Amino acid sequence: MNKKAVRRTMASILSGIGVILILAFASLLMISGIFVTPKYGEPWQKDYSQKFDDPRIRLAAHGLLAANGHNMQPWKIRLDKKDAKVFYLYADSERLTKEVDPESRQMMVTQGAFLEYAVTAGDQLGYGTTVELFPEGNYDEQNLVESMKTKPVAKVTLAETKKTKINALYNYMFLPDTNRTEYQATPLTAEQINALEMINTEKDMTIKIYQDQNDKDKLRNYVINGAIVEAGVGRVMKESEVIFRPNEYQKNKYRYGFSVEGQGTSGVMQHVLQGLLTLFPSMNSGKSASDLFIKSTQISADNTPAYAMIITKDNSRSSQVRSGMLYSRLILNAHSLGLAMQPLSQVLEEYPEMKQLYNGIHHDYASNGGTIQMLFRVGKPTKEVPLSMRRDVMDLIEKD
Incomplete structure (x- = not known):
């Protein structure tokens, strides 16, 4: 085989390898879902909560952005049927991480993280919020899972206020926690x-x-x-x-x-x-x-x-x-x-x-x-990081 033929053969092989690599790269992107719309990121949009008329759901949509253990988002919301300015926060016992958090301490910390974001959002949206912890009494620690289902972590009461200034911390809620x-x-x-x-x-x-x-x-x-x-x-x-x-x-x-x-x-x-x-x-x-x-x-x-x-x-x-x-x-x-x-x-x-x-x-x-x-x-971070997944807020709302 002469030199020209060798060069043509090598060029053909390299070209073939290049095509294979391109196809493999494209396949990885497709398998990843590069063209899929990331619905899990919608709650991070500042106008997301505006889709809901009920101010309680609007506040819950902000609480949803809070830091939480294992990103389990273990929150349940019960809207008071008699008072349109009251909702109850429950720990979602179906989202426990029993191995890493056997005492459910991190679960309770996560409940507090949600409440503070909801309070911050209330200030911005013109609603003063009163938070009462364990309004129906403490958990029965011997029957903890059942207690989580029946006893709320908090009662949150909204009161419309005259918004006089923007909450200085509000915009930071939309950054990665x-x-x-x-x-x-x-x-x-x-x-x-x-x-x-x-x-x-x-x-x-x-x-x-x-x-x-x-x-x-x-x-x-x-x-x-x-x-x-x-x-x-x-x-x-x-x-x-x-x-x-x-x-x-x-x-x-x-x-x-x-x-x-x-x-x-x-x-x-x-x-x-x-x-x-x-x-x-x-x-x-x-x-x-x-x-x-x-x-x-x-x-x-x-x-x-x-x-x-x-x-x-x-x-x-x-x-x-x-x-x-x-x-x-x-x-x-x-x-x-x-x-x-x-x-x-x-x-x-x-x-x-x-x-x-x-x-x-x-x-x-x-x-x-x-x-x-x-x-x-x-x-001080050396680089920014992406936002993590969030559920739709309506998945947190207890159905009638």
């Missing part, structure tokens, strides 16, 4: 720390921010070791695996749980990764998922200028809910300061394998008998 990417090394300023710590006005709750090197090193170890423990507990990892949505079709179908954008992946790479995960689910299960979880936690911990905690005097259900309300206020104020946050909840989880680390961090940082309800990182 969690940013898991790397944060800049720049420490928080004294003014930023003061602004965040002063948000809390309740005597039985405390916000503490740590950014000296000794505390950062100690907390980093707790965070990473907590991730290592969780990654080694098969039933906990499986609980996360089953609510992972690998492509746009699944995200539109379920609209809750985890997806690749939770780690900050977006654009074309998001669809490439989604296509691969759809074709090869093992990439997000077993040892692969555990290793990825530990690695991503290490990257986050290694790029954190400050850690923060919400500590309550007791661990009552009311304190858990109120800590969630406080956490939402922190998120919105952090956004206003150009900061981002990410919960690092593993070391605070109450299943047996985590007991040693749970006791350790409480000994070191809540030795007076208090409960650390939230541990999270704070800093």
Whole structure:
């Protein structure tokens, strides 16, 4: 074969390989659902709540955007039939994450996060809101699931007011509540720390921010070791695996749980990764998922200028809910300061394998008998992250 023939053959082979690669790339995008309309993102649109005439549903549509454990969005709304200005918030017992949250503490924190967003929206929309926690009494802890079905977490009462000014935090509700990417090394300023710590006005709750090197090193170890423990507990990892949505079709179908954008992946790479995960689910299960979880936690911990905690005097259900309300206020104020946050909840989880680390961090940082309800990182993010899935608000409304 002469040189020209060899070159023609090689060119033909390379051309064929190129066509195959292009087809494979296009196939991944199609499998991902690149042309599918992301209905799961509609609740993030500022005009979404305007589709509803009932102001209670409008407020619920804003509460839906709040941070929540495992993105389960475990909220149920019962509209009062006799009073058009009253609704009740229930914890959705069908959306418990029993392995990672066996005491349902995170579930209660999530209820509070919803309530604070609803209150913030009420201020903006011209409705003063009164929140009464556990208006029909506390849960029966021996029959917790049944109690969640019958006893509301909160009664919310609206009162029309003359709107005199825009709520300064309202627009920040439409930003992602969690940013898991790397944060800049720049420490928080004294003014930023003061602004965040002063948000809390309740005597039985405390916000503490740590950014000296000794505390950062100690907390980093707790965070990473907590991730290592969780990654080694098969039933906990499986609980996360089953609510992972690998492509746009699944995200539109379920609209809750985890997806690749939770780690900050977006654009074309998001669809490439989604296509691969759809074709090869093992990439997000077993040892692969555990290793990825530990690695991503290490990257986050290694790029954190400050850690923060919400500590309550007791661990009552009311304190858990109120800590969630406080956490939402922190998120919105952090956004206003150009900061981002990410919960690092593993070391605070109450299943047996985590007991040693749970006791350790409480000994070191809540030795007076208090409960650390939230541990999270704070800093200036290096990049923006996509918005996570949200359900349609009408799915939260209890049907007659």
